[in-house]
Amino acid sequence: MPEDNYRFKLRDVFDRTHEFLGSSIDHVVGIRDDVMVGLRDLNEEWNDVQKEIKDVLTANDSVTDAYKQARHLLADAELARDYDAQARMYEEAERFMRLRVSFEERERYLRRRRDDLEREKIRMERVMGHSTDMMGKLRLASEILKSKLDSMESLKSTGNIYSTALALQFVERENKRLAREIHDGPIQQFAAALLSLEYLDGLIAKGDLNAVNVEMGRIKEQLQEAIGDFRGFLVHLQPLGLEKGLGRAIRRLAESYGERHGIEFDLELQQEEDNFPSVLRSNVFRIVQEAISNSLRHGVAKKIHIKYSFTDRELSLSIDDDGCGFDIDKGKSAATERGSFGLSNMIERIHFVNGTINIDSKIDKGTKIALRVPIGRDENGKN
DSSP, X not given: OHHHHHHHHHHHHHHHHHHHHHHHHHHHHHHHHHHHHHHHHHHHHHHHHHHHHHHHHHHHHHHHHHHHHXXXXXXXXXXXTOHHHHHHHHHHHHHHHHHHHHHHHHHHHHHHHHHHHHHHHHHHHHHHHHHHHHHXXXXXXXXXXXXXXXXXXXXXOHHHHHHHHHHHHHHHHHHHHHHHHHIIIIIHHHHHHXXXXXXXXXXXXXXXXXXXXXXXXXXXXXXXXHHHHHHHHHHHHSOTTTTTOHHHHHHHHHHHHHHHHOOEEEEEESOSXXXXXXXXXXXXXXXXXXXXXXXXXXXXXXXXXXXXXXXXXXXXXXXXXXXXOOOHHHHHHHHHHTTOXXXXXXXXXXXXXXXXEEEEEETTTEEEEEEEEEOSOOTTSOO
């Protein structure tokens, strides 16, 4: 009876929480829809302002040409001592000058308005991202609760709760890392390309073809770099070859990093295909991925040696680089301060699959990471 009462109360809590999550999701969806409408209106106004800027520049160029022509005619009238023509040309030149000032003031206003719109767009896109992120989290929580309602016994398993919590923690950290890298990489590159295109408009209007060609080259490099970053993100999100085997995915990962960053890889892969559980492949692969990324970003490595093998009982893998190395304790503290979880993620992932990891690094001596994971069955026949 006490247990039935406990389960009844727990189910009631779950029901209420599930209902609250549903209403919260609806509320966030409403916010997101409002933001989408606002973004659409902002984009329309931005396009209108951008078009008007171009129209103003074109009109200003025409007025400038007319002003120069009037000044030229005024000079001719002065030489001819034609005072009536002088008065007319002087008045014309003054009128064109006032128009130029008016157009320039209009252009400055429009450019300020465009900058304000761009800042507002960035703010609303940030709100859109937060709302989408929140929707995903709420829906994930809702699905987890829904799955637990039909199986209350699962709540008695501490290991199950721990595994779920740890998996969610990994997902949350990966989302934050990916969002930060997209913001620091492609978004900045596309913003720079947009500014370059605006500058290009002015060069085309001036007819400076040499400068146009140089600027086109710069824009092409910026876009190629952004495309390369996005390809890197795709490799991170969907590792190539992982469904076939850990060794194959490691080889594809090394090829991708080698092509993009020019780093040399020395691979010793005993076998590229295996029949490991996907959770084992995924976690070990993410550790390798994090280790290579750290070697490039922090260690500035030029060469990385990866050795991978497995027996019926154990998987072993090592990543050895020729980078600058680091003080492990100080590195962990610094990572915690800046909100980076690379090292802790590696340690938690290896523990998640009941493995061990050893990180050996010395200043100017490089870094070596060695991990071992038990596989197969033990002496008692357990997986």
